[in-house]
Amino acid sequence: MHLELLTIGTELLLGFTVDTNSAELGRALAAAGIQVVRRTSVGDDPASIRSGVTEALRRSGSVICTGGLGPTADDVTKKVVADLFRMPLEFHDSLWQGLVERFARFGRAPAEKNRSQAEVPRGATVLPNRWGTAPGLWLEGEPGLAILLPGVPSEMRGLLHHEVLPRLAGRADGAVIRSRSVRTTGVPESTLAERVAGIEEILAPLSVAYLPGTVGVDLRLTAWNLAPDEADARLAAGIREITSRAAEWIYGEGDVDLAEVVLELARQRGWKVATAESCTGGGVGARLTDIPGSSDVFLGGVIAYDNTVKEALLDVPHDLLTQHGAVSEPVAAAMVRGVTRRLGAQAGIAVTGVAGPGGGTAEKPVGLVYIAVAAGDSVSVFRSVFAGDRGEIRSRAAQGALNRLRLEMLKADRAT
Amino acid sequence: MHLELLTIGTELLLGFTVDTNSAELGRALAAAGIQVVRRTSVGDDPASIRSGVTEALRRSGSVICTGGLGPTADDVTKKVVADLFRMPLEFHDSLWQGLVERFARFGRAPAEKNRSQAEVPRGATVLPNRWGTAPGLWLEGEPGLAILLPGVPSEMRGLLHHEVLPRLAGRADGAVIRSRSVRTTGVPESTLAERVAGIEEILAPLSVAYLPGTVGVDLRLTAWNLAPDEADARLAAGIREITSRAAEWIYGEGDVDLAEVVLELARQRGWKVATAESCTGGGVGARLTDIPGSSDVFLGGVIAYDNTVKEALLDVPHDLLTQHGAVSEPVAAAMVRGVTRRLGAQAGIAVTGVAGPGGGTAEKPVGLVYIAVAAGDSVSVFRSVFAGDRGEIRSRAAQGALNRLRLEMLKADRAT
Numbered sequence: 008m009h010l011e012l013l014t015i016g017t018e019l020l021l022g023f024t025v026d027t028n029s030a031e032l033g034r035a036l037a038a039a040g041i042q043v044v045r046r047t048s049v050g051d052d053p054a055s056i057r058s059g060v061t062e063a064l065r066r067s068g069s070v071i072c073t074g075g076l077g078p079t080a081d082d083v084t085k086k087v088v089a090d091l092f093r094m095p096l097e098f099h100d101s102l103w104q105g106l107v108e109r110f111a112r113f114g115r116a117p118a119e120k121n122r123s124q125a126e127v128p129r130g131a132t133v134l135p136n137r138w139g140t141a142p143g144l145w146l147e148g149e150p151g152l153a154i155l156l157p158g159v160p161s162e163m164r165g166l167l168h169h170e171v172l173p174r175l176a177g178r179a180d181g182a183v184i185r186s187r188s189v190r191t192t193g194v195p196e197s198t199l200a201e202r203v204a205g206i207e208e209i210l211a212p213l214s215v216a217y218l219p220g221t222v223g224v225d226l227r228l229t230a231w232n233l234a235p236d237e238a239d240a241r242l243a244a245g246i247r248e249i250t251s252r253a254a255e256w257i258y259g260e261g262d263v264d265l266a267e268v269v270l271e272l273a274r275q276r277g278w279k280v281a282t283a284e285s286c287t288g289g290g291v292g293a294r295l296t297d298i299p300g301s302s303d304v305f306l307g308g309v310i311a312y313d314n315t316v317k318e319a320l321l322d323v324p325h326d327l328l329t330q331h332g333a334v335s336e337p338v339a340a341a342m343v344r345g346v347t348r349r350l351g352a353q354a355g356i357a358v359t360g361v362a363g364p365g366g367g368t369a370e371k372p373v374g375l376v377y378i379a380v381a382a383g384d385s386v387s388v389f390r391s392v393f394a395g396d397r398g399e400i401r402s403r404a405a406q407g408a409l410n411r412l413r414l415e416m417l418k419a420d421r422a423t
Numbered sequence: 424m425h426l427e428l429l430t431i432g433t434e435l436l437l438g439f440t441v442d443t444n445s446a447e448l449g450r451a452l453a454a455a456g457i458q459v460v461r462r463t464s465v466g467d468d469p470a471s472i473r474s475g476v477t478e479a480l481r482r483s484g485s486v487i488c489t490g491g492l493g494p495t496a497d498d499v500t501k502k503v504v505a506d507l508f509r510m511p512l513e514f515h516d517s518l519w520q521g522l523v524e525r526f527a528r529f530g531r532a533p534a535e536k537n538r539s540q541a542e543v544p545r546g547a548t549v550l551p552n553r554w555g556t557a558p559g560l561w562l563e564g565e566p567g568l569a570i571l572l573p574g575v576p577s578e579m580r581g582l583l584h585h586e587v588l589p590r591l592a593g594r595a596d597g598a599v600i601r602s603r604s605v606r607t608t609g610v611p612e613s614t615l616a617e618r619v620a621g622i623e624e625i626l627a628p629l630s631v632a633y634l635p636g637t638v639g640v641d642l643r644l645t646a647w648n649l650a651p652d653e654a655d656a657r658l659a660a661g662i663r664e665i666t667s668r669a670a671e672w673i674y675g676e677g678d679v680d681l682a683e684v685v686l687e688l689a690r691q692r693g694w695k696v697a698t699a700e701s702c703t704g705g706g707v708g709a710r711l712t713d714i715p716g717s718s719d720v721f722l723g724g725v726i727a728y729d730n731t732v733k734e735a736l737l738d739v740p741h742d743l744l745t746q747h748g749a750v751s752e753p754v755a756a757a758m759v760r761g762v763t764r765r766l767g768a769q770a771g772i773a774v775t776g777v778a779g780p781g782g783g784t785a786e787k788p789v790g791l792v793y794i795a796v797a798a799g800d801s802v803s804v805f806r807s808v809f810a811g812d813r814g815e816i817r818s819r820a821a822q823g824a825l826n827r828l829r830l831e832m833l834k835a836d837r838a839t
Contacts, residue, residue: 017630017632017645018632018634018643019445019446019449019462020449020458020459020460020461020462021449021450021453021459021600021602021645022445022446022447022448022449022450022451022453022459023446023449023450023602023634023643024446024634025441025442025443025446026441026442026445026446027441029435029438029442029464030435030438030439030440030441030442031438032438033435033436033437033438033439034437034438034439035438037437037438042436043436043437043438044436044465044466044471045436045463045464045465045471045475046435046436046463046464047461047462047463047464048445048461048462048463049460049461050460050461051632055460055461059461062478077612077633077635078612078613078616079612079616079633080623080631081630081631081632081633112808113808113810114808115611115614117613118613118614118616118617119617120613120616120617121613138811140613159635161637161811161812161815184437216434216439218439227439229437279729282705282726284705284708286712287709287712288705288708288709288711288712288713288717288721288723289698289700289704289705289706289707289708289709289712289724289726290705290708290709290712291705292700292704292705292706292708292709292726292728293703293704293705293706293708293709293817295704296702296703296704296705296706296726296728296778296817297704297813297814297817299779299780299781299813300781301704301728302728302729305704305728305729306728306729306731306732307704307725307726307727307728307729307732307736308705308725308726309723309724309725309726309736310698310705310708310712310723310724310725310726311723312708312712312717312718312721312722312723313695313718313721313722313723313766315722315766315767316722316723316766319765319766320723320725320736320765320766349735349736350729350731350732350735350736351731362712363715364715365715365716397713397715398713401709401712401713
């Protein structure tokens with residue numbers, strides 16, 4: 008099955024919003040064996056939406072539209088598409104009651120403007136939106152199939168997975184497009200590529216893609232239009248091959264977050280984790296607590312941005328700070344010792360560095376970061392110089408710190 | 424002047440690559456007074472590229488294409504477009520020498536397949552690429568204007584600013600497209616829309632867009648195709664009008680981050696800021712320290728995820744925790760008092776809540792968050808129920824906490 012995507016919003020054309028919905032839809036549909044053959048973005052004006060939908064349906068028969076379902080004057084998608092399908096809008100009292108209840112849960116009442124969100128083209132299927140106020144709509148008729156979803160990414164995602172994909176599944180032809188990927192960190196793309204050189208030929212017909220990001224490189228294998236069993240078998244063999252070559256840099260598969268891996272390793276050991284952060288300012292803690300269920304392993308930590316906090320809450324000796332400076336190996340070590348002792352943790356991370364853009368010197372340049380890791384009885388300190396702007400340096404420092412703790416926990420196993 | 428964008432690449436349709444080129448092109452062109460009226464993405468196959476270019480030129484007369492100019496088999500853009508413009512490809516020896524020299528700088532020689540990158544459609548203008556190996560191309564003829572750029576973002580950007588925009592500038596008619604926006608938080612889109620209802624008519628010909636995000640709604644005004652002076656004057660008047668209606672929810676303009684506003688308010692007062700976080704787990708600290716120069720105001724904080732940390736580092740009384748639970752008004756107040764006292768801060772934020780997905784009860788549902796704020800001598804606690812998944816609840820709690828501190832600092836002014 009083929010379809011097109013039409014993302015609607017003048018902001019997309021102006022470039023103020025990056026179109027992440029298209030990417031997310033593309034991935035999810037491909038995984039379900041449905042090929043996106045074209046995607047288009049148009050502004051919020053009725054004529055552009057109308058021509059965008061008309062052309063997509065004429066070319067491909069099916070279109071998923073996102074955006075323009077909100078309660079304000081520039082939200083015109085529903086009206087335009089209903090008109091194209093000759094389905095007059097009808098007010099649904101049950102939808103309105105749902106809206107009233109939703110607002111009531113947050114102690115509010117819907118505005119008069121929200122009434123338009125309870126209107127449904129006659130004959131269309133309502134896709135209930137538990138994540139927001141605008142329901143999705145499924146219109147099928149002489150022009151083809153049009154699926155209307157809200158533009159808010161979390162609402163689009165909820166409707167896609169709970170309402171759209173299950174309905175589309177029956178229309179795919181049995182062949183699938185499937186991907187599996189491994190996640191690496193702490194290794195440059197070119198070094199990784201040298202290590203797995205020649206793998207494209209060995210793994211064909213799978214395709215191999217390098218996906219470099221700020222905090223690591225993912226390696227993705229894709230099976231195109233194969234029977235599900237063959238796709239799965241080839242992907243499994245491909246993952247084994249890559250893992251055998253690059254295991255030291257691989258921390259997981261698919262979407263797994265490094266923080267999740269770290270928490271699980273600590274959990275297996277019955278260890279508690281604590282953090283002491285200077286230049287990352289809470290970013291390592293935020294990474295760990297992003298993971299549901301982190302509270303059984305992560306105790307907490309200290310954001311020791313100012314040196315007085317390093318002394319007061321982490322017991323870093325004043326002399327150490329004046330002698331070596333806050334960004335130094337001994338201070339990093341003292342920070343991680345302080346936080347694990349104060350909080351009673353067996354595993355700890357401390358980060359101190361120069362995130363920039365100011366504050367760099369010849370001796371301690373922007374990007375210099377000391378990461379100290381406690382794992383059981385051992386404390387190790389690592390010196391890195393991370394590239395990038397302030398945000399990238401902080402992200403890389405947080406990722407590097409998590410990865411060091413992962414490796415030290417694995418090493419502690421081998422030592423015992 | 425109107426034009427369309429065509430981004431070329433199967434990875435874009437599969438969603439493995441997010442189309443940041445389109446957003447960047449949209450912003451840069453709009454700033455130069457050139458309106459992007461549609462953007463399309465197609466796969467790497469010649470038929471799709473051909474129909475994409477043909478349709479764009481028929482609709483709008485001009486198109487900028489990115490991608491498909493590399494040396495490999497799936498790079499077919501140049502050939503397809505040259506064919507469409509009836510401009511046969513010719514090998515340019517000077518381009519080839521440039522390639523040879525470029526490779527030599529990295530100690531290599533170009534491969535045979537790089538020769539295709541030295542081919543130019545007869546009559547096209549070569550746009551020299553100092554950032555990579557594929558030159559840009561400018562084709563003008565009976566079908567219209569087609570500008571071909573590489574898909575690598577840094578190369579696209581270099582060519583756009585150094586070669587494309589200067590050439591297009593002469594074609595814009597002096598009119599510009601300019602935007603200004605205000606940022607709001609703590610108010611639902613529909614309530615904001617009611618408050619500023621009718622503003623579209625008053626501010627016409629400016630357009631008004633509501634941009635709801637996870638942590639707030641931006642209101643953007645855009646002047647389309649006006650003389651620069653008129654655009655600026657109308658935008659300034661529009662911002663004044665919106666501010667006069669919705670000041671209480673507006674924390675800034677443009678790209679400003681709420682954390683920046685909070686730091687600046689504290690700085691003006693000579694105050695230091697400290698944080699005590701449970702459910703946000705470091706996220707408030709990370710927001711504040713994302714801002715360059717935050718170290719003169721932000722001292723640090725405590726991530727008190729586990730209750731033992733609330734007692735040990737924030738002096739929250741054990742009885743308070745057992746009696747009211749960690750997610751409660753008195754515990755939030757005790758947390759902010761503890762952290763400001765321990766760190767010697769005049770301003771403080773404490774956050775404790777149920778981020779989910781587990782841990783909710785009828786009395787304390789997922790999304791319930793207490794935010795305590797210290798501003799000078801006063802401590803205030805606010806109860807909120809945030810919607811969304813774990814990540815959204817945490818983001819909204821961090822944003823809400825920063826906003827409460829902002830408002831309390833402003834209130835402290837009025838009280839004195």
